[in-house]
Amino acid sequence: MEGEALVILLVEDNLDHAELIIRSFQNHRVVNQIYHVTDGEAALNYLFRRNQYADPEKSPEPHVILLDLRLPRIDGLQVLKEIKADDELRCIPIVVLTTSEAESDLAQAYEHHANSYLVKPVDFSKFTQLMDDMGFYWLGWNRHPCL
Amino acid sequence: MEQESLTILLIEDNLDHVELIKRGFQNHQIPNTIYHVADGEAALDYLFQRGEYVDPEKSPQPHVILLDLRLPKIDGLQVLKEIKDDDVLQQIPVIILSTSEAEKDLAQAYVSHANSYLVKPVDFGKFTQLMNDLGFYWLSWNRQP
Numbered sequence: 001m002e003g004e005a006l007v008i009l010l011v012e013d014n015l016d017h018a019e020l021i022i023r024s025f026q027n028h029r030v031v032n033q034i035y036h037v038t039d040g041e042a043a044l045n046y047l048f049r050r051n052q053y054a055d056p057e058k059s060p061e062p063h064v065i066l067l068d069l070r071l072p073r074i075d076g077l078q079v080l081k082e083i084k085a086d087d088e089l090r091c092i093p094i095v096v097l098t099t100s101e102a103e104s105d106l107a108q109a110y111e112h113h114a115n116s117y118l119v120k121p122v123d124f125s126k127f128t129q130l131m132d133d134m135g136f137y138w139l140g141w142n143r144h145p146c147l
Numbered sequence: 148m149e150q151e152s153l154t155i156l157l158i159e160d161n162l163d164h165v166e167l168i169k170r171g172f173q174n175h176q177i178p179n180t181i182y183h184v185a186d187g188e189a190a191l192d193y194l195f196q197r198g199e200y201v202d203p204e205k206s207p208q209p210h211v212i213l214l215d216l217r218l219p220k221i222d223g224l225q226v227l228k229e230i231k232d233d234d235v236l237q238q239i240p241v242i243i244l245s246t247s248e249a250e251k252d253l254a255q256a257y258v259s260h261a262n263s264y265l266v267k268p269v270d271f272g273k274f275t276q277l278m279n280d281l282g283f284y285w286l287s288w289n290r291q292p
Contacts, residue, residue, distance in 0.1 A: 084260075091257035106292045110238040113231075115262045117290045130288055137284045141277060143264045145253035 005033040006139045009062035011043040011079065012036065012097075013071055017120065021066065021097075024131035030139040035059065040074025043067075044082055047089055062092060064138040067114075069098045069105055077108055084113040091144050095134065152178045153286045156209035158190040158226065159183065159244070160218055164267065168213065168244075171278025177286040182206065187221025190214075191229055194236055209239060211285045214261075216245045216252055224255055231260040238292050240285055 008025065012018045015038075022034050037043050043065075046053040053059040065083070069076035076096070083089045093115040098105065101119050109117050118134065121127045155172065159165050165183055172179055184190050193200045200206040212230070216223035223243070230236045240262040245252065248266050256264050265281065268274045 087258075091254060093263065101290070103292055106290060107238065110291065113260045116240070116284075118288055119290055133280070133284055133288060137263075137280060141265055141280060143248070143253055143266055144257060145250050 005031045006064075007060050007062045008032055008034045008135075008139075009043070009046060009065045010034050010036045011038075011040070011065065011071065011076070012068045013038045014068070017068075020124075020127060021131060024128050025135060028132065028135050030135055032135065032139060035062065039072040040076060040079045042073075043071075043079050044074065047083060048086075063144070064142075065092055065094045066097045067094055069096060069100055069109070077105075077112060080109065080112045080114055093138055093142060093144060095138065152180045153211075154207050154209045155179055155181045155282075155286075156190070156193060156212045157181050157183045158185075158187070158213065158218065158223070159215045160185045161215070164215075167271075167274060168278060171275050172282055175279065175282050177282055179282065179286060182209065186219040187223060187226045189220075190218075190226050191221065194230060195233075210291070211289075212239055212241045213244045214241055216243060216247055216256070224259060227256065227259045227261055240289060240291065242281065242285065 010018060010021060012021065018036055022036065025032055025034055037046055045051050046059055049056065049059065067076050067080060080094060083094060096109045096114045096117045097120060099120050106117055118130065121130055157165065157168060159168065169181055172181055184193055192198045193206055196203065196206065214223050214227060227241055230239065230241055243256050243261045243264040244267060246267050253264055265277065268277055
């Protein structure tokens with residue numbers, strides 16, 4: 001467990017959900033910093049360092065990506081596919097975080113090599129607990145070689 | 148959170164580690180059953196239901212796979228590759244649980260689509276906590292088809 005802030009890229013168009021997620025991570029036991037984009041195109045631009053995301057100081061490579069499935073412009077599954085097709089980006093863990101429990105979404109997410117699939121709990125305290133557990137698992141325990 | 152027992156396939160040749168992992172899961176808040184194989188060949192036989200593992204009652208498909216990297220007969224990375232090349236098995240989360248922190252092992256594991264990579268803590272208390280957190284995350288929070 002390191003002292004430096006670990007970077008999360010949050011790809012989420014629902015601003016209420018984004019607010020809830022960002023708030024849950026604010027006092028997290030793992031020091032972190034969340035970068036938030038609201039559509040699939042911005043997510044890919046961020047990760048491939050295009051346009052306004054060209055500066056790695058301002059748009060650092062994330063330790064984990066939290067990805068919603070229903071997104072404007074480019075769909076979450078397509079974003080997932082493009083990240084996992086890239087030799088360098090594919091080692092960043094992608095946690096799908098969605099309201100959908102549909103079998104077809106689950107199956108397609110794993111087919112495109114999502115690392116994990118989580119369904120947003122409707123209950124507020126469960127939501128907060130999920131953020132706590134998930135953050136600690138991916139930022140505290142999990143290792144990855146990208147950085 | 149389900150009450151039925153969730154199934155873990157543990158692929159590990161170090162019997163001390165097996166003991167430690169099993170103990171870590173024994174009183175886990177999520178009811179679970181661990182099936183253990185000690186080499187890569189047995190792991191693939193189990194998952195592809197070959198040889199002594201043909202009976203799905205006795206060798207049920209696991210909800211999660213804990214995979215060591217250094218294994219006799221067939222290497223852990225090869226086991227990982229074969230799981231992730233199979234249309235059905237690829238949906239099962241594979242968690243690498245290794246003593247290796249080598250960049251090369253990490254990179255190869257992710258290239259072959261490991262779902263997660265964990266380094267076994269040497270400290271006993273930490274090891275137990277990891278088993279607790281990892282079990283809860285994958286058996287309770289994570290969803291799969």
